[in-house]
Amino acid sequence: ARPCPSGKHQESEGKSECDVCPKGKECKDGKSADACPLGYYCPSGTGVDAVECPSGTFGGSVGLRSEDECSACSGGSYCNGTGLVEPSGKCWSGYYCAQGSDRPDPVTGQNESKIGDGNVTSYVMSLSAGCSNAMVADVCPSGYSCQSGSVLPAKCAAGKYSDESG
Numbered sequence: 001a002r003p004c005p006s007g008k009h010q011e012s013e014g015k016s017e018c019d020v021c022p023k024g025k026e027c028k029d030g031k032s033a034d035a036c037p038l039g040y041y042c043p044s045g046t047g048v049d050a051v052e053c054p055s056g057t058f059g060g061s062v063g064l065r066s067e068d069e070c071s072a073c074s075g076g077s078y079c080n081g082t083g084l085v086e087p088s089g090k091c092w093s094g095y096y097c098a099q100g101s102d103r104p105d106p107v108t109g110q111n112e113s114k115i116g117d118g119n120v121t122s123y124v125m126s127l128s129a130g131c132s133n134a135m136v137a138d139v140c141p142s143g144y145s146c147q148s149g150s151v152l153p154a155k156c157a158a159g160k161y162s163d164e165s166g
Contacts, residue, residue: 004030006047020045023065035062039083041069052083056102060085072100075151080104090149097137098151106137 004010004018009027021027024036026046036042040050041064053059053070058079060071073079077087078101091097092104140146144153 006030007045007049008047009033021047024063026050036064038062038085040064041066055080055082056100058084058086073097073102075099076149078102078104078106091137093148094140094146095138096140096146096150096153099136101137105139107139 004027007021007027008018009021009030009032010018011032018030021033021042021044023044024042025033026036026042026048027033028048036046036050038061039059040052041059042050043066051067053064054067056073056079057067057070058073059069064070073087075098076091076096078089078091078097080088080102089104091101091106095105095107097104097106140150140153144155146153
């Protein structure tokens with residue numbers, strides 16, 4: 001009997017053909033199908049080529065089957081790099097990151113955060129503070145404050161103001 005190639009496996013004796021490695025598993029040794037590791041996803045047929053979750057996301061659990069199963073970076077945090085198992089850190093003071101940011105200092109039109117091929121800042125949302133058409137991650141607008149780790153800008157309290165962005 002010859003061994004199965006990477007991306008295939010055979011856990012039973014006496015079979016003449018190898019099985020394609022199932023989604024969410026990696027088959028490196030040709031014998032076993034192991035859970036896809038943290039920070040990666042494994043489509044059908046994965047051997048030694050597990051795919052890293054893209055920047056702006058993280059893979060916090062084992063056995064992910066597709067890029068869609070990578071988690072968008074948590075609100076107030078950023079995920080800079082690929083294959084992350086948790087967010088890189090909090091977004092910086094003066095910026096806000098609702099979800100999916102790949103950098104601590106996102107600025108629309110200059111260094112937008114990306115998730116896969118989609119531009120996070122192209123998703124429009126309404127803020128509970130009454131600001132409409134705000135982007136998902138950007139520099140803090142004037143009239144609002146953004147502490148480190150802000151998910152959304154906070155409207156300045158009565159008697160306080162901010163006439164600068166950032």
